[in-house]
Amino acid sequence: MEIGITSFVETTPDVQTGEVMSHAQRLREVVEEIVLADQVGLDVFGIGEHHRKDYAASSPAMVLAAAAPLTKRIRLTSAVTVLSSADPVRVFQDFATLDGISNGRAEIMAGRGSFIESFPLFGYDLNDYDELFEEHLELLLKIQASEKVTWRGGHRPAIQNLGVYPRPVQNPLPIWIGSGGNQESVVRAGLLGLPLMLAIIGGSPRQFEPLVQLYKKVAMHAGHDVSRLTVGSHSLGFVAEETELAADTFFPSTQAGMNKIGRERGWAHYNRASFDAARSLEGALYVGDPETVAQKIIHLRKQVGMTRFMMYVPISTMPHEQVMRAIELLGTEVAPRVREEITKWEAETE
Numbered sequence: 001m002e003i004g005i006t007s008f009v010e011t012t013p014d015v016q017t018g019e020v021m022s023h024a025q026r027l028r029e030v031v032e033e034i035v036l037a038d039q040v041g042l043d044v045f046g047i048g049e050h051h052r053k054d055y056a057a058s059s060p061a062m063v064l065a066a067a068a069p070l071t072k073r074i075r076l077t078s079a080v081t082v083l084s085s086a087d088p089v090r091v092f093q094d095f096a097t098l099d100g101i102s103n104g105r106a107e108i109m110a111g112r113g114s115f116i117e118s119f120p121l122f123g124y125d126l127n128d129y130d131e132l133f134e135e136h137l138e139l140l141l142k143i144q145a146s147e148k149v150t151w152r153g154g155h156r157p158a159i160q161n162l163g164v165y166p167r168p169v170q171n172p173l174p175i176w177i178g179s180g181g182n183q184e185s186v187v188r189a190g191l192l193g194l195p196l197m198l199a200i201i202g203g204s205p206r207q208f209e210p211l212v213q214l215y216k217k218v219a220m221h222a223g224h225d226v227s228r229l230t231v232g233s234h235s236l237g238f239v240a241e242e243t244e245l246a247a248d249t250f251f252p253s254t255q256a257g258m259n260k261i262g263r264e265r266g267w268a269h270y271n272r273a274s275f276d277a278a279r280s281l282e283g284a285l286y287v288g289d290p291e292t293v294a295q296k297i298i299h300l301r302k303q304v305g306m307t308r309f310m311m312y313v314p315i316s317t318m319p320h321e322q323v324m325r326a327i328e329l330l331g332t333e334v335a336p337r338v339r340e341e342i343t344k345w346e347a348e349t350e
Contacts, residue, residue, distance in 0.1 A: 001307060002232075004037070004074075005042060005046070006045075006312040007047055007314075009063070016252075020317075027056050027057070027066075031066050032320075040328050041336075046079025046109065047060035048060065048078070049078060049082050050115060051121050052117055054260075060079070061078070061094035065102075068101040071105075075107055076102055076107070079234065080113060082111065083137060084119070085118035085132070088140040088143060089164055092108075097166060107176060108140075108174070110140065114180065131154065137188075139153065147163050149161070177189035178234075179197070179198055181208060181211060187215075190218030191218055195230040195232070195308075198211065200234065205282075205284055206303055215229075231307055235285070236254065236285055236287075236311075237286030238326050239289070239293050240326065254275060255275065290334045294338050294341070
């Protein structure tokens with residue numbers, strides 16, 4: 001069971017002071033968070049790509065590369081790379097470069113993205129949303145498989161027997177599919193035998209169990225070794241010494257972030273009742289003391305089948321020291337509990 005952190009590197013107004021930190025400061029902070037995650041034994045850190053004023057990480061590979069020489073074992077991934085509006089050649093080059101700097105710890109998580117600002121920014125038509133992703137993923141996988149590439153599509157100039165460099169340390173460079181739970185994305189990942197990351201930020205994680213089973217069924221029929229496939233969950237969470245302290249600390253920024261996005265997308269108002277309901281064992285919010293959070297992750301593994309858990313913290317601006325403490329507790333107290341329990345459970349069920 002792999003455990004890690006996801007960050008979108010937010011620069012939203014502080015809910016207490018209204019102050020907005022600079023992009024530069026937030027970028028430096030997230031590098032410190034990655035370094036700490038490595039030091040406390042977490043397995044992976046993911047940076048999400050966004051192209052808005054309230055997010056600082058438009059280039060996940062650059063942020064991760066800044067942390068790579070300062071870390072030793074943690075895996076470094078995008079979460080996600082908005083592949084529909086990105087050049088697959090450049091994406092591969094960036095992450096192969098990261099792979100070299102980190103000595104084989106880079107991953108690409110490819111997704112369509114839930115925000116659309118990158119499309120007009122890079123000159124893509126939203127009407128081609130689905131076609132672009134399929135075409136760009138096809139090219140990215142060709143580059144992953146071969147140093148020399150010949151390829152033709154409908155939206156990008158063709159490539160005729162050209163090399164793509166540098167080549168990564170890992171062969172192949174891991175490529176994940178990131179999905180919000182779209183059945184088409186799950187089937188695509190299964191057919192291709194690619195690891196799957198599901199964003200589970202609402203409802204009950206158990207609702208995603210049929211999608212996990214569909215993914216495995218499709219992968220098996222496509223001839224892939226299901227036992228080698230990885231399925232992950234990206235979910236909101238926060239750890240503190242006591243459960244109520246964790247809840248009281250995490251709620252204000254979570255409410256601000258959820259309602260900001262909610263106003264853009266027409267969601268219902270997010271209040272404390274919604275927040276507390278999601279903290280239950282069957283909810284999608286992983287907030288509490290180390291034992292509470294560990295038991296929820298164990299429950300997720302046993303009931304849904306996840307083999308990687310990514311805690312998304314913070315969803316909106318929080319004091320840096322609070323985020324650092326949550327990462328420390330996740331690595332030093334939550335992760336050991338989860339690994340021990342899952343190891344025992346797997347031994348008993350073999």
